[in-house]
Amino acid sequence: xxxxxxxxxxxxxxxxxxxxxxxxxxxxxxxxxxxxxxxxxxxxxxxxxxxxxxxxxxxxxxxxxxxxxxxxxxxxxxxxxxxxxxxxxxxxxxxxxxxxxxxxxxxxxxxxxxxxxxxxxxxxxxxxxxxxxxxxxxxxxxxxxxxxxxxxxxxxxxxxxxxxxxxxxxxxxxxxxxxxxxxxxxxxxxxxxxxxxxxxxxxxxxxxxx
Amino acid sequence: xxxxxxxxxxxxxxxxxxxxxxxxxxxxxxxxxxxxxxxxxxxxxxxxxxxxxxxxxxxxxxxxxxxxxxxxxxxxxxxxxxxxxxxxxxxxxxxxxxxxxxxxxxxxxxxxxxxxxxxxxxxxxxxxxxxxxxxxxxxxxxxxxxxxxxxxxxxxxxxxxxxxxxxxxxxxxxxxxxxxxxxxxxxxxxxxxxxxxxxxxxxxxxxxxxxxxxxxxxx
Numbered sequence: 001x002x003x004x005x006x007x008x009x010x011x012x013x014x015x016x017x018x019x020x021x022x023x024x025x026x027x028x029x030x031x032x033x034x035x036x037x038x039x040x041x042x043x044x045x046x047x048x049x050x051x052x053x054x055x056x057x058x059x060x061x062x063x064x065x066x067x068x069x070x071x072x073x074x075x076x077x078x079x080x081x082x083x084x085x086x087x088x089x090x091x092x093x094x095x096x097x098x099x100x101x102x103x104x105x106x107x108x109x110x111x112x113x114x115x116x117x118x119x120x121x122x123x124x125x126x127x128x129x130x131x132x133x134x135x136x137x138x139x140x141x142x143x144x145x146x147x148x149x150x151x152x153x154x155x156x157x158x159x160x161x162x163x164x165x166x167x168x169x170x171x172x173x174x175x176x177x178x179x180x181x182x183x184x185x186x187x188x189x190x191x192x193x194x195x196x197x198x199x200x201x202x203x204x205x206x207x208x209x210x
Numbered sequence: 211x212x213x214x215x216x217x218x219x220x221x222x223x224x225x226x227x228x229x230x231x232x233x234x235x236x237x238x239x240x241x242x243x244x245x246x247x248x249x250x251x252x253x254x255x256x257x258x259x260x261x262x263x264x265x266x267x268x269x270x271x272x273x274x275x276x277x278x279x280x281x282x283x284x285x286x287x288x289x290x291x292x293x294x295x296x297x298x299x300x301x302x303x304x305x306x307x308x309x310x311x312x313x314x315x316x317x318x319x320x321x322x323x324x325x326x327x328x329x330x331x332x333x334x335x336x337x338x339x340x341x342x343x344x345x346x347x348x349x350x351x352x353x354x355x356x357x358x359x360x361x362x363x364x365x366x367x368x369x370x371x372x373x374x375x376x377x378x379x380x381x382x383x384x385x386x387x388x389x390x391x392x393x394x395x396x397x398x399x400x401x402x403x404x405x406x407x408x409x410x411x412x413x414x415x416x417x418x419x420x421x422x423x424x425x426x427x428x429x
Binding site: 044109 | 219224274305321331364416
């Protein structure tokens with residue numbers, strides 16, 4: 001490497017090295033002042049990199065498909081039902097699930113910031129936080145879905161949930177056909193992150209990971 | 211406030227940029243900015259409404275041209291300055307020059323999982339009956355507050371129907387400005403797409419928006 005310091009980013013974006021220095025300086029200052037303890041930062045990063053992500057939500061969806069009693073509990077108190085998996089807390093304090101059906105497709109956005117159900121989906125992807133999605137999801141959801149490769153039947157209601165409060169929404173996609181005898185674990189592999197935001201559908205059996 | 215953050219219905223931002231197998235973070239500094247924001251939030255020096263307002267009150271050109279974690283970084287700097295935790299000269303020099311201000315707690319690694327699992331619930335005890343019931347036809351207020359609000363511009367002065375009652379929640383419009391939690395009833399309100407976007411818009415679209423009682427009047 002020709003530089004005297006290591007980079008983990010694209011050299012074409014000079015803003016990144018400026019911001020890199022800015023964040024580093026802020027961390028040093030806040031540490032020196034005693035407001036933060038750097039090992040706690042490492043632990044926070046590790047948690048969201050390895051423990052909390054859309055696999056959590058996929059387990060919830062798969063159980064909803066296979067266990068009618070769980071589905072009843074989930075629809076009446078989603079926060080409590082999801083806590084049965086141990087998925088609780090930050091950015092999932094007040095959960096509501098919305099079920100897709102042949103007549104209604106649900107899609108979630110936060111037009112004002114980036115509210116997202118962290119406990120079941122982890123951290124939001126860049127597109128979810130970006131101006132193109134946040135501006136258009138509420139006005140032209142069909143056009144947005146087309147960019148995700150999703151085409152819904154004409155006349156199916158598209159219900160867009162704008163997460164303006166501390167309530168967090170998880171979409172329960174429709175269970176794919178041809179999965180009647182599938183186990184909960186196998187079904188979870190069909191549940192994509194986007195299908196739980198409502199910008200995708202659950203995978204068809206042939207598209208599932210082996 | 212009518213800031214750059216209030217994006218619903220705005221036009222001209224182009225296609226949505228999708229990335230296959232997207233990582234949680236695209237650089238180490240994003241990880242640090244994320245964790246710094248959470249760790250500083252845990253000191254109890256401000257609440258989530260104040261931190262949202264710090265980001266949305268960035269100059270619109272800065273907001274729209276910055277990546278999300280850069281917005282978080284700028285918001286965090288602003289909060290630390292506003293609360294007197296750091297000074298401008300400390301921020302520009304990167305060195306601690308003044309004694310630290312006491313904070314409620316400092317997050318330690320061993321407490322991270324418990325703090326995350328507990329979260330920060332926004333619901334509060336009910337002290338007054340809800341003004342609206344499910345099925346009530348309401349109209350959202352026409353309002354343009356200069357402070358924080360969670361009634362998006364696109365949904366103001368618009369007719370909808372109470373679809374669900376979430377309970378009593380902290381009211382962001384005052385909470386963001388140190389004017390108290392003023393817990394108030396929070397509703398899920400259903401809107402027809404055509405009532406929001408006009409008769410030429412897609413009739414198969416409907417919206418659900420979580421709105422606090424002070425935003426609503428009976429229609």
